[in-house]
Amino acid sequence: MNSLVNKYNIPGPRYTSYPTVPYWEQDAFSLQKWKESVVTSFQETNSKGGISIYIHLPFCEALCTFCACHKRITKQHNVEVPYIESLIKEWHLYLELFNEKPKLKELHLGGGTPTFFSPENLKILLETIYSTVDLAESPEFSFEGHPNNTTKEHLQTLYDLGFRRVSFGVQDYDPKVQKAINRIQPFENVKKVTEWAREIGYMGVSHDLVFGLPHQNWDAMEFTIRKTLELKPDRLAFYSYAHVPWIKGVGQRGFDENDLPNGDEKRRLYEEGKKLLQELGYIEVGMDHFSLPHDELYQSLIHKKLHRNFMGYTSSKTQLMIGLGISAISDSWYAFAQNVKTVEEYQKMLEEGCIPMMKGHILNEEDLMIRTHVLNLMCQLETTFDIQNSFPELENALEMLKEMERDELVEINDYQIKITDKGRAFTRNVAMVFDLRMMRNQPNTRIFSMTI
Incomplete structure (x- = not known):
């Protein structure tokens, strides 16, 4: 091997x-062509399965040095309301393209740290969107929660708004690894939010684990997996750390590259980790994902309904996915479009009444x-x-x-x-x-x- x-x-x-994004033909792309592709896709699919919305909530209180997401680091929570107002403006620009009320099938809150936002502000955002749509039968609503700042109120508020799936970023429980990636996160915090989610009634709890992080070895990885299995999440993302500091800048240079496991060591983390997960009852789904047999991700695999898009693997497919927020990518099936990557430019373009995209591709x-x-x-x-x-x-x-x-x-x-x-x-x-x-x-x- x-x-x-x-x-x-x-x-x-x-x-x-x-x-893939580096190969998009931007010269042949235009805002008008993008709008036309959205209209076409909406008319083909809205009355059938419905559409998806991805909302990018970029704020984090601290920088995790392994993270490759587009984020804004701040402890100032007065940024929440202006950003939510911008998200609503962007959504209304898309509503102008539709000839009937959208049917909402999937909704995902990603980041950044969605639980940076207060439960009250998340409720305002979501209830505003809900007032403009019809909900599809058995909708799939999910969000990413940070175990250190997800409160029981967050979980209850989002559950009351129809969310039934939550993913918690665990990464690794080894203190040395956590220090290197600036993600100090005790097992007790993860245990607490996982148990709250189950107590409230969430149908699916997922944990994200990452292999290939600085200072990781098999003993520490095995410890992390076994601690994770004490909580028995319904599904797991067990994926490779993507070391791309030439793209993401200083964020991924918070440690010496010599601290990263080499190819053979990293391979062992994956192979042994996969073997242990399977021994403990998890089934590999697609690439880098594992689920228990009852989970919808595995059920979608055996019924050949598993889908992959910019949100990763999903248990159902919608043809049209609208991405809201900075850096969010939308997919009309016939075209892709990505929003601008800074909060300031995003809000400025929306003030001017323009869908805030920076690039795209017509397939x-x-x-x-x-x-x-x-x-x-x-x-x-x-x-x-x-x-x-x-x-x-x-x-x-x-x-x-x-x-x-x-x-x-x-x-x-x-x-x-x-x-x-x-x-x-x-x-x-x-x-x-x-x-x-x-x-x-x-x-x-x-x-x-x-x-x-």
């Missing part, structure tokens, strides 16, 4: 979209075809090609796959490709075989984290 790690541990995308027919295959691989670990509707580089892609087949990472049967259990850890590498935009325009500088 170590030789395979050395062979395939290369920079590569996480494929929350295809094309062509080839993009849509490749996107389907990438999603199939990332969600179902298999895909099938129609040789009559392929692409010029298919022969080259199949040649690369044959190399992976020799390494027992995939199985190829005619034009069906299946990722093996051994190949799960290399799912990103398999998807890269079909990334035509990257294949045709290899980056001259490093723009992605390592795949393993």
Whole structure:
């Protein structure tokens, strides 16, 4: 396995979209084209499944030095109300595009730290949005909570507003690791909020664990996993730390890079961690996610409804996802659009009555075809090609796959490709075989984290 790690541990995308953000064709994108794609998608899907909304709440009271999210560090909570007012303005700009009341199927609060905001202000934001939509049958509402500042009032308020899933960022319980990433978070805090959530009635509690952090070793990782399993979260994200300081600046330079586990050590963290999780009853879903059999994430996998978008894996698919807030990415299926990344510019553009986007991409027919295959691989670990509707580089892609087949990472049967259990850890590498935009325009500088 170590030789395979050395062979395939290369920079590569996480494929929350295809094309990936560095390969968006911004010159061919415009605000008008984006609006047209939103209208088309809304008319196709609103009366059926409904739409999704992602709300980015960027404020944090302290900087976690492992974090690659777009955030604003402040202890001044007077920023809450102006930001919420801006979110509402942005949502109303989208409402102007719709010919009927939106049906809301999925809603996710991400960050940053959503629980930086007071329960009262979150209620104002959400009730304002709810007043403009119809709720779909069995909606999926979730949020990310920081164990250190999520209160019982946060959990109760959001539960009363329809939220049934919460994800707590745990990362690691080892004090040395916590100090290095500036995330001092005792197990007792996580235990308290997890028990509150269950007491209130949340159907799903998820914990995020990260491997590859500075000073991590297997003994500490095993301790973290076993402590996590004392609380038995319904699902887990167990994902690789993405070290991209050349993109995120000083935030990820809070420790010496020599403190990071090397490729073989990091691989062991994943392999042994995955094995332990499975021994303790968790089932691997897609890439880097695990759930108990009763959880909807696993149920969506076996019923082939698992979906992946900019929010990660979801148990249902909506064609149109509107992203609100700084840096939020929207997806109309036919196009992507990302908002500006600073609070000041975001609020200024909304004051001027403009959807505050900074860039985007209109998908062509080839993009849509490749996107389907990438999603199939990332969600179902298999895909099938129609040789009559392929692409010029298919022969080259199949040649690369044959190399992976020799390494027992995939199985190829005619034009069906299946990722093996051994190949799960290399799912990103398999998807890269079909990334035509990257294949045709290899980056001259490093723009992605390592795949393993």
